[in-house]
Amino acid sequence: MSQFDLTGKIALVTGASYGIGFAIATAFADAGATIVFNDIKQELVDKGIKAYEEKGIKAHGYVCDVTDENAVNELVKTIEKEVGVIDILVNNAGIIKRIPMCDMTADEFRQVIDVDLNAPFIVSKAVIPSMIKKGHGKIINICSMMSELGRETVSAYAAAKGGLKMLTRNIASEYGEYNIQCNGIGPGYIATPQTAPLREIQPDGSRHPFDSFIISKTPAARWGTPEDLGGPAVFLASDASNFVNGHVLYVDGGILAYIGKQPK
Ligand code: NAP
Ligand code: GCO
Numbered sequence: 001m002s003q004f005d006l007t008g009k010i011a012l013v014t015g016a017s018y019g020i021g022f023a024i025a026t027a028f029a030d031a032g033a034t035i036v037f038n039d040i041k042q043e044l045v046d047k048g049i050k051a052y053e054e055k056g057i058k059a060h061g062y063v064c065d066v067t068d069e070n071a072v073n074e075l076v077k078t079i080e081k082e083v084g085v086i087d088i089l090v091n092n093a094g095i096i097k098r099i100p101m102c103d104m105t106a107d108e109f110r111q112v113i114d115v116d117l118n119a120p121f122i123v124s125k126a127v128i129p130s131m132i133k134k135g136h137g138k139i140i141n142i143c144s145m146m147s148e149l150g151r152e153t154v155s156a157y158a159a160a161k162g163g164l165k166m167l168t169r170n171i172a173s174e175y176g177e178y179n180i181q182c183n184g185i186g187p188g189y190i191a192t193p194q195t196a197p198l199r200e201i202q203p204d205g206s207r208h209p210f211d212s213f214i215i216s217k218t219p220a221a222r223w224g225t226p227e228d229l230g231g232p233a234v235f236l237a238s239d240a241s242n243f244v245n246g247h248v249l250y251v252d253g254g255i256l257a258y259i260g261k262q263p264k
Contacts, residue, residue, distance in 0.1 A: 003240040007032030015093025017048025027230025066119035091120035116160035172246030188252025222255030
């Protein structure tokens with residue numbers, strides 16, 4: 001049997017009706033896992049179930065706001081009853097607000113921290129006890145370039161994703177002895193609705209300046225696709241990574257290794 005096989009495993013991927021979460025869940029299903037996902041609205045869950053069906057995947061979809069601790073605890077109980085104990089959790093649901101720091105309200109800052117940092121704490125805490133009883137578990141936190149780097153307008157997001165990197169290391173430290181591996185994936189710049197405003201074609205038909213900037217900062221000279229994250233996620237969800245713990249795997253086409261192209 002392949003070390004990457006996920007047959008018999010149950011995976012919960014949060015916020016996975018489209019985008020990166022959807023691509024990761026699809027890769028898990030291709031490797032044999034049963035897919036469970038949630039999203040914040042019924043329309044998104046319906047859209048997700050249909051999109052999985054189109055790929056031949058029977059996914060279990062639930063409405064749940066990952067920032068609501070009671071709702072998350074109920075969700076995990078329902079999944080355990082209706083599907084089974086979760087073997088793999090991917091904390092994928094996330095938001096970003098691109099606002100210069102001095103223009104951002106404390107409330108807006110808190111909303112980002114709530115979804116991108118507090119929620120992974122809440123969902124991980126809800127699944128770990130059953131993972132301990134089962135004798136194994138895999139938690140994958142979707143981090144970011146902003147777990148390492150800063151840039152204008154993303155103070156809350158960078159603070160949350162930097163914190164998520166440390167939550168990853170802490171879960172690994174605290175629960176490694178129970179055969180739980182908690183790792184992060186740090187996607188580079190990936191073409192999804194979240195980054196669509198950064199790729200908008202300009203009125204004169206030229207590329208968005210940020211789009212050109214990202215191409216020049218990425219040795220691969222392209223944006224990533226959600227599918228680029230599938231293989232790394234399967235690795236971190238499978239037995240192939242049983243001694244990998246507390247690591248963040250950057251899937252960035254080389255951005256973090258590169259000083260950037262010299263301007264012409
Ligand atoms: P996305 O397209 O915005 O998808 C995120 C999903 O999470 C959406 O379905 C969203 O619903 C859902 N969600 C938001 N708040 C939620 C909540 N409170 N409870 C439950 N679900 C919630 O994002 P993506 O680009 O695929 O990104 C997925 C993850 O990767 C995020 O954590 C993001 O920060 C991270 N990431 C993205 C990139 C990139 O370049 N795209 C790079 C690095 C890291 P709505 O549609 O209603 O908001
Ligand atoms: C931004 C982007 C990033 C990416 C991603 C990078 O405005 O700089 O949205 O934050 O989404 O997280 O890894």
